[in-house]
Amino acid sequence: MLKEGGRSSRVVLVPLPYQGHKTPMFQLGTILHSKGFSITVVYTQFNSPDPSNNPEFKFQAIPDGLSDHDNSTGNFVDIIALLNVKCEAPFQECLAQMVKQQDPDDEIVCVIYDEMMFFSESAVNQLKLKSIILPTTSAATCISRLALLQLKEEGYLPLQDPMFQEPVPRLHPYRFKDLPISQLGITENYLQLIIKSYNARTSSAVIWNTVDCLEQSLLAQIQQQYQVPIFPIGPLHKLSPATSSSLLMEDTNCITWLDRQAPNSVIYVSLGSVASMDKKDLHEVWRIASNHSYGWSGLARSMVQKRLCYCLRVSKKLLEELAAL
Template sequence: MVEQVWRSRRVVLVPCSFQGHITPMLQLGTILHSKGFSITVVHTQFNSPNPSNNPEFRFQIIPDGLSNHVISSGNIVEIISFLNVNCEVPFRECLALMVNQQDPSDEIVCVIYDELMFFSESAANQLKLQSIILRTTSAATCISRLALLRLKTEGHIPLRDPIMQDPVPGLHPFRFMDLPISKFGIPENYLQLIINAYNTRTSSAVIWNTVDFLEQSLLPQIQQQCHVPIFPIGPLHKFAPASSSSLLMEDTNCITWLNSQAPNSVIYVSLGSLASMDRKELVEMAWGLANSMQPFIWVVRPGLINGSEEIDLLPEGFKEAVGGNCCIVKWAPQKEVLSHGAVGGFWSHCGWNSTLESISEGVPMICRPCFGDQRVNARYVSHVWRIGLQLENELERGEIEKAVRRLMVDKEGEQMRQRIKNLKEKVELCIREGGSTYNSLNNTLELIKSFWF
């Protein structure tokens, strides 16, 4: 009987329009659907998810008013700021229509929106619908972003040097170079975005894609300052079936190649969906990997090189030098790659999804953060959890070769592998029945259920 009641309720999801945000939101949708809820995803024209990847969901597109100029600028803060202005009215109209046309046996029970799509809250509030926030970054990122507001009032911003290694006052273990600043620095609209993203307004709770033991000193600190409950139910991907939410076509040929490699011998190299580098960095990266003599999978996606959509930008003689010792793809099925027994290391940009996926599979990391929360995550990986090492200087082939061998061959890498294996085992305990994440998910479901009783 309870199951029938749950199946008659619908949840509306509003993901932020970037891969690292779409993925956890759709994973959350898959979890809620498996618990009996109907799911509608309201999304922008920009970076629309592929509905065929989640045929059990309804997808509703709203106009976002983004110009080609704004999109091509790559200024994420500006894009998100425009989305929150442009999408408020279309979303309210869309939601009102859904409410007016809904079947009594399929009523909308709440709206769950990405913290960066905060325009959603006012529409839900006006229509007397409950709302919940999804945070897709780490708790450490939240603490360090909010610290930027304090640092501004104390006169530390604008930063004298964005790569300064001095410790940030009152923000151990971060240095100024670890702060979550954008590619465009810390403009006023970024600080305003932080204020809006961490204001819970009238929302009823915060769902967090993190694991409590990974950030055990930070989550209570945040909860103390937050007037609504926080539910850490990560890693979301461990609860959700393996449906793809990728905006890029995944090349599964790399799995066949992995099947022929020795256990723990391969380093997987992927800098995510947004990071970019210049041609010189790519050349140094290529020869550093080649000279390490370790087999590797390398994701060289279109747009990885600044100002170029070409993939054939590898240095002359590189492919001949590495031969069958590497597999180069435009995009990889990352969770499948990381869970493969042949993979023993991950060179990552340290986006939060990638970091959680690596921890969940017990794969130690080489960190090369580019901007934003990646810097925060890299600091935690290398200096708090000590499950990876960070490349901090200009990319140079000798340093890259040395780093790869430190991770994949040396005793230091083996110690990191053991530490991350211990974290993997703790994650598995958290998601089992009675574990902290399992219990937090149940508390989330009970809260949503309370919205219609």
């Protein structure tokens, strides 16, 4: 943002290197840039962005210390925990150098970091900079994660199969099966990650990629637990010009099929880039929809030369049915 005398203000963004976290952070950066702010993105080597997609931003890499084995596990909880350990010192050094070398006419006024990149807080505080936290999930997700911590204290964890259909105490209409539980279950590492992400609250504010009219009561509950203001400023994709921040090569082949469908007849559901379904679940979904006009893509993970790759799996029968539509 331009100040008096033509000076500008710089905002440093620290996104979590996963698609569903990086995209809203970049959308926020695009919005701030359109308002006159200069933007610097500090990123990890793991899932690094393509700077050419956002030429208006400056990009600064920091070493993340992850080994090929760490990257190949696909265990996002452990990877995030490692990032917070291994990136703290490099980020502090990087940010200190940026402050030391900054132009007086382009000073850093704020660091905005993903709630899961809570290592950022230490460096920000030491350098006496302002910070804002961006949770990229919904307020409902925040409340349900915090509920896991309470359930542990009350002895509900680990969950047993007969409990999954039961209602969660004080969290109507949630059932236990609706809680944010990874395929690895509710591990101690997962709970510690939740604790650390919500304990890091010395920021100036928290901005949420959500809408007050949709999650008003949940946001009110969250505000009672935080000591800083909360601002629901979403949905960011409606405020930001369309730009690509995809970590994968975009496949536009589905557009041909979509163009043949009637207006307002297609619903798109995304489970996220780290969600997974086993063959049994995929087969069940396909069987439920097999008598309807229905297209889907499954995101599967496989190991190739110790690297995590993604492949699109579509059954031959489904392809034949889609072709006949």
